[in-house]
Amino acid sequence: MQEVRILLCADVVPSRSNELFFESGKIESIFDEKFYSIWEKADARIFNLESPLYDGISKIDKCGPHLTSSTMCLHGLNLLNPSLILLANNHIMDHGDAGLDSTLSTLSSKGIDYVGVGKTVFEMKKSHVIERNGIKVAFYNCAENEFSIATRKKSGANPFDFIESFDDVEKLKNENDFVVVCYHGGKEFYPYPSPNLQRIFRKFATKGADVVVAQHTHCIGCYEMYEGATLVYGQGNFLFDMNMANFDPCSLILQLYISGDGCHVEFIPVMLNQGKIIQLEDNADCLKKFLSRSEQIKSSTFLEIQYASFAKEQFPYYLRMLKGNTFFYKVLYKLFRRMVAGLTKKSNLLAIQNFIECEAHRELLLEGLKEEV
Numbered sequence: 001m002q003e004v005r006i007l008l009c010a011d012v013v014p015s016r017s018n019e020l021f022f023e024s025g026k027i028e029s030i031f032d033e034k035f036y037s038i039w040e041k042a043d044a045r046i047f048n049l050e051s052p053l054y055d056g057i058s059k060i061d062k063c064g065p066h067l068t069s070s071t072m073c074l075h076g077l078n079l080l081n082p083s084l085i086l087l088a089n090n091h092i093m094d095h096g097d098a099g100l101d102s103t104l105s106t107l108s109s110k111g112i113d114y115v116g117v118g119k120t121v122f123e124m125k126k127s128h129v130i131e132r133n134g135i136k137v138a139f140y141n142c143a144e145n146e147f148s149i150a151t152r153k154k155s156g157a158n159p160f161d162f163i164e165s166f167d168d169v170e171k172l173k174n175e176n177d178f179v180v181v182c183y184h185g186g187k188e189f190y191p192y193p194s195p196n197l198q199r200i201f202r203k204f205a206t207k208g209a210d211v212v213v214a215q216h217t218h219c220i221g222c223y224e225m226y227e228g229a230t231l232v233y234g235q236g237n238f239l240f241d242m243n244m245a246n247f248d249p250c251s252l253i254l255q256l257y258i259s260g261d262g263c264h265v266e267f268i269p270v271m272l273n274q275g276k277i278i279q280l281e282d283n284a285d286c287l288k289k290f291l292s293r294s295e296q297i298k299s300s301t302f303l304e305i306q307y308a309s310f311a312k313e314q315f316p317y318y319l320r321m322l323k324g325n326t327f328f329y330k331v332l333y334k335l336f337r338r339m340v341a342g343l344t345k346k347s348n349l350l351a352i353q354n355f356i357e358c359e360a361h362r363e364l365l366l367e368g369l370k371e372e373v
Helices: 016-024 033-041 071-079 096-108 121-125 164-175 195-206 285-296 302-322 327-335 346-357 359-372
Strands: 004-012 044-049 084-086 128-132 135-143 178-184 211-215 220-226 229-235 237-239 250-259 262-273 276-279
Touching: 004 033, 004 135, 004 178, 004 211, 016 071, 033 262, 033 276, 044 178, 044 237, 071 096, 084 135, 135 164, 135 250, 164 178, 164 195, 178 195, 195 211, 195 220, 195 229, 195 302, 211 250, 220 250, 220 285, 229 250, 229 262, 237 250, 237 262, 250 285, 262 285, 346 359
Parallel strands: 004 044, 004 237, 044 084, 135 178, 178 211, 211 229
Antiparallel strands: 004 250, 128 135, 220 229, 250 262, 262 276
């Protein structure tokens, strides 16, 4: 059985430094020669399109930024010659059905395949199979439950579900040779998985996934091998420049070598420099740190201790938002960040914990919030 080589890349948003390429440029202007050679020789090329392709404005109600890219960016997307575009993410519905419809029709006009969204439950859950050299590789794309998620009443992205998603992957493995899960989730700018995210990825592995990768985090994370599967907790960005102080221009490309002997993953470090992807050396600092973090998470206690510390640091922000984000709490948070939690009664903190932790309370709270907004 002949080997199949697949490139799996992270987030793409046509904006600012790379907008000219996407609207009218040439492929040489976006990749350096070394990386372009790898890109051109791959049997399949896959990435996550983080923004809808839409020329209008119809922003949905949500917290966080609204992303959009002109339909003229189809020029560059087509030049990249993608075999598949991942659309299950937290921004695909930033402009509602109009933005989604425009994205799907724009991609379809050039015959570009996509996965992870739909107008119906059946469409959004549908996987995509790439068959090369007699090898069938299924791609399953889902996203954590944010504002882009589809329901039985509205279109959108395929949501991760604690029951159905694992069943979906198990079914795919029974029907195909290999399964790759592209999971849009994880905490942004945190280079480790939460203990719960690790449990989710390991469960995907036990259900038959050969590769599970987290996108969305905007930073390079770490990886582990589990029951023969490669679990990657964060790729960073790809063609996406963010105007943020903690933005990291480096990312990892996953090069999948698939054959009758199994699936081997190679990590290729790249950097976005003035809108152009530059392939880094194998001893690049970002790759060294990635491998170092991957060693750290082998400890049975590391993730829990690390995540508890991270949660303690982030908690005042969440509590401020739960209290209504008033001017008083904004000032207090700015001046005395760690005092915010101390000003809340223990009984109130316990009630908040119960409302979020208990399945019945959480379900009712979420339904009430949706009705209210």
